[in-house]
Amino acid sequence: MRRTVFSAVIVSMLLGVIPVQAQGAEPGPIIAREILFGNPDKASLRISPDGAKISYRAPRDGVMNVWVGPADDPDAAVCVTDDRLRGIRIYFWAYTSEHIIYLQDVGGDENWQVHAVHVASREDRNLTPFEEIVGPDGEPMTGPDGKKLKPRAEIQEVSHKFRNEILIGLNNRNPQHHDIHRLNILTGDMELVQKNDQFMGFQTDDDYRIRYAMKMTPDGGSELFTPEGDEWKSFDQIPMEDMMTTGPVGFDKTGQVLYMIDSRGRDTAALTAIDLQAGHKKVLFADPRADVSRIMIHPTERTIEAAASEYMRVNWKILDTSVQPDLDYLKTVADGDMDVIGRSLDDKTWAVQFVMDNGPVRYYLYDRSAKRARFLFTNRKELEGLTLSRMHPVSIEARDGLNLICYLTLPYWTDPDQDGRPQQALPMVLWVHGGPWARDSWGYDPFHQWLSNRGYAVLSVNYRGSTGLGKQFTNAGNLEWAGKMHDDLIDAVHWAIETKIADKNSVAISGGSYGGYATLVGLTFTPDVFACGVDLVGPSNLQTLLETIPPYWAPALTLFTSRVGDHRTEEGRKFLASRSPLTYVDRISKPLLIGQGANDPRVKQSESDQIVKAMQEKNIPVTYVLYPDEGHGFGRPENALSFSAVAELFLAEHLGGRCEPIGDDFKGSSITVPTGAEQIPTLKDALAG
Incomplete structure (x- = not known):
């Protein structure tokens, strides 16, 4: 049932916020979206291989760049990159300890180019400046839309044995396959190591040798091959049921021990070591x-x-007693989940982070000799003095007995004893993770903090098909898009209602990618369960989704067809149609907000366009937000901030939570609203400036 609060929203906008009913203690102050979704102050700490310098990402003129400073004087760090538009998200140190390597795309298209920056001179060299894929006829290749295909570079291997060189994959010859090249970061010279016209990927070692190649099998499994001269010899096979939970992770120093994460012969994936000479595992x-x-x-x-x-x-399980004292000490340094995110080559200095659920990420440098961790900074300083909500891990039983690991966040003032139960039922947002072959985890989550601060319970569910919880759990999601995977979400909502966490008339569904798809499924397959939905870059038609995957995903196509459905057969197309929200668009009766990036290479803009068009043809209202400079998600903070402002208004309208006025949150954003701005109070005025 739709809850209409339009008049209350308008009146409250004039006063600045939308009130919610106090439950227990008075509601805490509204946390500005800028604090939650704007640029972090400092993030992605790294340590140089020689241990002398640290680096991190931080804004310069509002754009995330890489900063470098002495390890013993982080405050002296200076900006060494010069990105002025999208911001740098992926970077690492070269083993020279004098260069930063980073990847950058254009407008979220994920066609990465590799850059090397000399830290001292700040000279930036684009090492893969290719703008087109040249076919066998010598002409640039084009896609189905007639546009030129752009190559994509990937990092294959970085070894301390070759300070000036890295291995990369590059598909500038064949859009479906990445050739392996040896790339000199000082000169930009490239040497072809392995031409590739058949394999999904390669496993290389510290000596930059090709050790294994991987190819998908018709049933969705994979086969590993070893090179023998100009031929390839089958080495091992990974069955379809183990494909998502098994694979090589690297070699020891000698190159004769292969480490694998392996679920074959067991349910949960184990860490194994294989002696390649003796054959022992x-x-x-x-x-x-x-x-x-x-x-x-x-x-x-x-x-x-x-x-x-x-x-x-x-x-964590310690396997080498030499690090026992270090990890025992680090447990005492801070609360939260600890991770060692960088180490100097002499192993004397570690970069360490602590993730907690109710505070920002904390970064430290750890001196192993002194057994002392020195605090550097948090990623969001403005969160340090704020009271944030806790995230509660919960286990929910699905209707068929499967155990679902979920994470629940409540507005802290509604749960004074912090037992994960509010004093009375709340409006709730079911936040669905993407992938779907991924998982939700415990820790600070900006979406959970944002929504709980506005007065909503927030529930994230590791539905079947999620990874990390054993192959049986992952494989239980095969061919269950909009089936049992969605049943798990509905079962979690029913649990929240039965335990008086959620008001059954005020539950929204939202998420990105698969989570966006789940939102569309929620409003078409189970429209009576949800009051509204927010879809970010979600596919609406599974057939067209599979027909338009990026060319470099083609070698892994059977992974999708065996787990989602096969668009290449008539039977498969009928099945995919039966699981596609577009097929049931006439069932949509609750408000829907859609967000999409025009350059999305995974879920094309047409996925959102077609369901919006179908809704318009049936006179079903929808609000569609489109960003011309974004891809699969909103990478620019200005765009993430503007969409969260729109979503907040939308949820306040239909669930009744608190709301911060839009204010300046559209500043610098490329936001466009092709249709439905009038469906959300004050949105048209904000767009008009």
């Missing part, structure tokens, strides 16, 4: 409840010293 660590998801490896010896799994929280 040893299990180093396994958790019966969750897959091994992280490893801690020595920077030069390449021995695995610790591994972690994640059931509800991250759990």
Whole structure:
């Protein structure tokens, strides 16, 4: 049932915020969206291989760039990159300790180019400046839309043995396959290491040798091959049911021990070591409840010293007693989940971060000799003095008995004893993760903090098909898009209603990518459950989704067809239509907000365009927000901020939560609203300036 609060919204806008009914203590102050979704102050700490310098991403003139400073004087850091538009998101140190390597695309198209910046001179060299893919006829290749295809570079291997060189993959010859090149970061010279016209990917070692190649099998599994001269010899096979939970992760120093995350013969993926000469396999660590998801490896010896799994929280297992004192000490430094995110080559200095649920990320430098961690900074200083809500891990049983690991956040003032139960039922947002082969985790989440601060309960569900919780759980999602995967979401909503966490008449569904798809499914397959929905870059038609995947995903096509449905057969197309929200657009009866990036290479703009058009043809109202300079998600903080402002107005209108006025949150954004601005109070006026 739609809850109309239009008059209250307008009146409250004039006063600045929308009030919500106090429950227990008085509601806390509204946290500005700028604090939650604007640029972080400092993030992505790294340490140079020689241990002398640190680096981090921070804004310069409002755009995220890389800053470098002495490890013993971080306040002396200076900006060494000069991005003025999109911001740098992916970077690392070269083993020269004098260069920063970063990747950049254009407008979110994910066609990455590799850049090297000399830290001292700040000279920036684009190492892969290719703008077109040249076909066998010598002409630029074009896609189905007639536009020129652009190449995409990927980092293949970075080894301390070759300070001036890295291995990259580059598809500037064949859009579906990446050739492997040896790239000199000082000169830009490239040497072809492996031409590729058949493989999905390669495993290389610290000596920059091709050790294995991987190819998908028709049933959705994969086969590993080893090079023998000009031929390839089959080495191993990974069955379809293990494909999402099994794969090589690297070699030891000798190159004769292969480390793998492997679920074959078991449910949860274990960390294993295979002696390639003797053929022996040893299990180093396994958790019966969750897959091994992280490893801690020595920077030069390449021995695995610790591994972690994640059931509800991250759990580290020490495998090398030499790091026991270090990890024991680091447990005492700060609350939250600890991760070693960088190490100097001499292993004397570590970069460490602590993630907590009710505060910003905390970064430290750890001196192993002194057994002392020195605090550097948090990623969002303005959060430090604020009271934030806690995230509660909960286990919910699905209708068929499957255990769903979920995360619940409540406005802190509604839960004074912090037991994860509000004093009375709240409006709730079901926030669905993307992937779907990914997972939700415990820790600080800007969406959970934003929505709980506005008065909503927020629930995130690891529905079947999510990864990290064993192959049976992941495979339970095969061919269950809009089926049992959606049943899990509905079961979680029913649990929240039955436990008096959620008001059954005030539940919204929202998410990005698969989460956006789930939103559309929620409003078409189960429209009576939800009061409204917010879809970010979600596919509406599974057939057209699979027909328009990026060309470099083509080698992995059977992974999608075996788990989503096969668009290449008549039977498969009928099945995909039966699981596509577009097929049931006439069932939409609740308000819908859609956000899309025009350059999205994964979920094309046409996915949003076609459902908006279908709704318009049936006179069903919808608000469509489109960003011409974004891709699969909103990378520019100005755009993320503007969309959150629109979504906040939308949710306040239909769930009745608090709302911060738009104010200047459209400044610098490329936001456009092709249709439906009139559906959201004050939006048209804000767009008009």
